Amino acid sequence: MIVVEDVHKRYTTRHGVGDWVLRGINLIIPTGRSVGLVGSNGAGKSTLLRIIGGADYPTRGRVERCCRVSWPMANGGLEGTLTGRQNAKFVCRIHGFQNELPERIARIEAFAELGAAFDKPVQTYSSGMRSRLQFALSLAFDFDVYISDEVTAAGDAAFRKKAELAFKNLANTASIIMVAHSDSTLKAFCESGILLRNGKATWYDKLDDALVAYKEGLQ
Amino acid sequence: MNSPFINTLTVWQALFLREALDRFFGSRAAWGWLLAEPSMHIGFIGGIWGAMRRNSMGGINVSMWIILGMLSFFLFRRTAVQTLHALDCNRAFFAFRQVRPFDVALVRGGVEAFSMFFIFLFILGAAAMLGLDVLPEDLLTALLALVGLWLFGLGYGLITSVGMRLVPDSGHIFQILMLPLYLISGVIMPLTMVPAAYRGWLLWNPLVHGLELVRLGFFRNYHTLDVSMAYLYAWVLGSLFLGMALYRGLETRLVTQ
Numbered sequence: 329m330i331v332v333e334d335v336h337k338r339y340t341t342r343h344g345v346g347d348w349v350l351r352g353i354n355l356i357i358p359t360g361r362s363v364g365l366v367g368s369n370g371a372g373k374s375t376l377l378r379i380i381g382g383a384d385y386p387t388r389g390r391v392e393r394c395c396r397v398s399w400p401m402a403n404g405g406l407e408g409t410l411t412g413r414q415n416a417k418f419v420c421r422i423h424g425f426q427n428e429l430p431e432r433i434a435r436i437e438a439f440a441e442l443g444a445a446f447d448k449p450v451q452t453y454s455s456g457m458r459s460r461l462q463f464a465l466s467l468a469f470d471f472d473v474y475i476s477d478e479v480t481a482a483g484d485a486a487f488r489k490k491a492e493l494a495f496k497n498l499a500n501t502a503s504i505i506m507v508a509h510s511d512s513t514l515k516a517f518c519e520s521g522i523l524l525r526n527g528k529a530t531w532y533d534k535l536d537d538a539l540v541a542y543k544e545g546l547q
Numbered sequence: 548m549n550s551p552f553i554n555t556l557t558v559w560q561a562l563f564l565r566e567a568l569d570r571f572f573g574s575r576a577a578w579g580w581l582l583a584e585p586s587m588h589i590g591f592i593g594g595i596w597g598a599m600r601r602n603s604m605g606g607i608n609v610s611m612w613i614i615l616g617m618l619s620f621f622l623f624r625r626t627a628v629q630t631l632h633a634l635d636c637n638r639a640f641f642a643f644r645q646v647r648p649f650d651v652a653l654v655r656g657g658v659e660a661f662s663m664f665f666i667f668l669f670i671l672g673a674a675a676m677l678g679l680d681v682l683p684e685d686l687l688t689a690l691l692a693l694v695g696l697w698l699f700g701l702g703y704g705l706i707t708s709v710g711m712r713l714v715p716d717s718g719h720i721f722q723i724l725m726l727p728l729y730l731i732s733g734v735i736m737p738l739t740m741v742p743a744a745y746r747g748w749l750l751w752n753p754l755v756h757g758l759e760l761v762r763l764g765f766f767r768n769y770h771t772l773d774v775s776m777a778y779l780y781a782w783v784l785g786s787l788f789l790g791m792a793l794y795r796g797l798e799t800r801l802v803t804q
Binding site: 339340342378381382383384385387399400402404405406407408409410414417418419421422423424426 | 564
């Protein structure tokens with residue numbers, strides 16, 4: 329279970345304090361239920377995911393993670409100058425698996441199917457290749473909740489199918505919280521939905537209801 | 548679930564391996580350049596003093612005087628500059644909630660201490676083979692002064708890295724500052740050559756205290772100004788406190804991508 333309590337967020341940059349992106353989000357996300365985040369560009373979906381994953385902090389409010397939550401899989405998390413393999417080793421090590429490094433790396437390499445590119449710097453990867461690596465990396469560890477920001481959406485059709493299948497096998501033990509701009513990806517992975525609008529979140533038990541509410545809001 | 552302490556150690560270990568690999572093998576013979584840079588400075592400055600027929604400095608051999616000052620200064624400078632760039636070189640890893648900005652800065656400073664340790668051994672070893680007297684007479688003073696210089700470099704790096712994150716252009720200034728520091732810290736020219744009236748000003752610089760204490764640690768009879776370990780460590784404590792406070796207070800802004 330992940331409890332999000334009265335989370336507010338605004339960014340301070342060199343241009344001063346920005347507007348509120350999130351204005352009081354209250355959610356209880358149960359484990360074992362996959363959730364899709366819907367909302368327009370700039371609605372704060374990625375920000376909320378980063379805060380849930382603990383990579384960023386709310387300006388006000390708090391998040392309590394009562395289960396093992398993955399890092400937010402997005403374009404961060406991979407250091408461009410290192411190769412795919414070096415990144416994978418680093419991620420295995422910070423999760424405390426330095427003793428079983430070879431097996432984990434082999435699993436990641438096999439799942440990502442990057443071929444020779446696995447030993448090339450990540451900055452030479454296409455966005456699809458980065459996504460493959462990201463997804464393979466997070467599947468190498470047992471989390472209760474996986475957080476994915478567009479990562480599952482970026483791969484090609486074959487990889488999306490494979491990711492979906494791998495994820496279905498985990499369905500009994502794990503769930504996913506994801507952002508994706510295509511309805512079909514969301515439907516393939518998620519049962520419930522959260523609609524973000526004007527910095528507030530609404531929970532929908534059925535993803536379809538969230539999508540309908542989102543589209544109605546656009547008109 | 549591991550304990551937070553074990554988690555932190557695991558992260559430091561992983562960061563250390565990542566940073567060390569980059570530092571020593573990131574480009575062709577990167578480790579060779581790390582060793583060559585201070586060696587060339589020592590050779591060049593040594594050549595100049597040699598041409599001037601100077602063979603002792605404050606009562607100690609001029610080569611040892613230069614070697615000790617140069618290596619100590621490099622220990623400070625490299626730690627400071629590496630820590631300065633800790634945040635921008637590892638920003639991607641802040642996606643993992645167990646990797647926080649301070650871990651990255653500390654480990655990067657640690658890699659520099661590790662590399663300078665071997666450079667010290669190598670250069671002092673080479674000096675010993677050339678017949679110089681390289682064994683410290685007061686090891687504790689020398690070590691304390693070196694640790695102080697490293698910690699001050701870390702503190703300086705912590706503060707300046709936050710400064711650079713908030714005002715990116717300030718990075719240039721922090722790097723340019725290193726040149727005057729090199730000239731006024733007693734690395735290439737002894738401070739006793741400065742007219743007495745102005746020495747008091749130069750003694751405000753904590754690096755002078757650090758460098759002279761290292762030399763005093765190696766040679767008890769070295770003649771120098773009135774330097775103090777307490778003054779060096781006052782700067783260490785002050786800079787570390789300010790640096791850590793900035794990291795703690797501004798962490799939200801440091802992890803933003």
